[in-house]
Amino acid sequence: MKFAVQVLRGPYNNQASDTAYNFVKAALSKGHEIVRIFFYHDGVINVNNLAEPPQDDRNIFARWTELGKDHGIDIVACIAASKRRGVKEGHIIEGTRISGLGQLTEMTIEADRLITFG
Amino acid sequence: MNDGTGNVDETENDQNVKKIMFVMRSAPHGTIYSYEGLETVLIMAAFEQDLTMVFIGDGLFALVKDQMTDDIGIKGFIKTYGVLDDYEVEKIYVDRISMEERGLVPEDFAIDIEVKEAEEIAAIMENQHAIIPY
Numbered sequence: 001m002k003f004a005v006q007v008l009r010g011p012y013n014n015q016a017s018d019t020a021y022n023f024v025k026a027a028l029s030k031g032h033e034i035v036r037i038f039f040y041h042d043g044v045i046n047v048n049n050l051a052e053p054p055q056d057d058r059n060i061f062a063r064w065t066e067l068g069k070d071h072g073i074d075i076v077a078c079i080a081a082s083k084r085r086g087v088k089e090g091h092i093i094e095g096t097r098i099s100g101l102g103q104l105t106e107m108t109i110e111a112d113r114l115i116t117f118g
Numbered sequence: 119m120n121d122g123t124g125n126v127d128e129t130e131n132d133q134n135v136k137k138i139m140f141v142m143r144s145a146p147h148g149t150i151y152s153y154e155g156l157e158t159v160l161i162m163a164a165f166e167q168d169l170t171m172v173f174i175g176d177g178l179f180a181l182v183k184d185q186m187t188d189d190i191g192i193k194g195f196i197k198t199y200g201v202l203d204d205y206e207v208e209k210i211y212v213d214r215i216s217m218e219e220r221g222l223v224p225e226d227f228a229i230d231i232e233v234k235e236a237e238e239i240a241a242i243m244e245n246q247h248a249i250i251p252y
Contacts, residue, residue: 040158080154084150104161105161105162106252109167112249116251
């Protein structure tokens with residue numbers, strides 16, 4: 001099945017990022033396709049590259065980069081939501097990009113299921 | 119994609135128009151969810167998707183007319199709802215129980231809405247390609 005994933009909450013503050021990540025990993029391991037991961041609302045903070053989470057905890061940012069690079073998943077933060085929150089090109093983690101809500105529309109059309117976390 | 123009818127273009131076109139329903143659950147102020155949710159509706163409307171909006175719970179307050187946000191220092195966006203008609207977003211529903219629980223009546227809303235029972239809303243949800251909660 002083709003899944004599109006939307007994440008609406010910021011990292012650490014809410015479990016949505018963790019659950020989304022675990023869902024994507026599980027779906028991939030079962031042979032499903034992830035059309036795209038789209039960050040909206042405070043979810044865009046997931047791609048901020050200025051964060052330095054404590055070393056003895058999971059690194060939510062590094063996990064997204066790993067997903068993007070290792071599995072070739074398109075990971076996008078909404079540009080309008082990013083601008084409001086100080087997330088911008090040049091300050092985002094590797095393997096992700098900033099683009100418009102058209103990307104959310106497109107992935108919703110293309111996927112069999114849109115799953116929203118948050 | 120060719121569905122076997124030979125009319126490739128039309129099939130492709132249909133594939134690109136999906137029934138998408140927005141479930142507006144958040145009050146208009148206090149969080150940005152309702153406002154950013156509306157922004158998504160407008161973009162998807164520009165992409166000419168087959169959209170439905172349903173307002174449940176505190177989400178209904180987003181549609182109440184004569185909102186005055188000056189005193190909380192926030193830019194109101196009730197006027198933006200007025201453009202939905204131009205974008206042909208016409209299926210706008212309000213959950214009856216949510217409305218009554220909040221002491222609201224259809225005349226309180228700034229735009230034309232249709233009041234629906236929870237069962238009717240559930241039936242419409244069944245019919246969607248995607249449901250987006252904001």
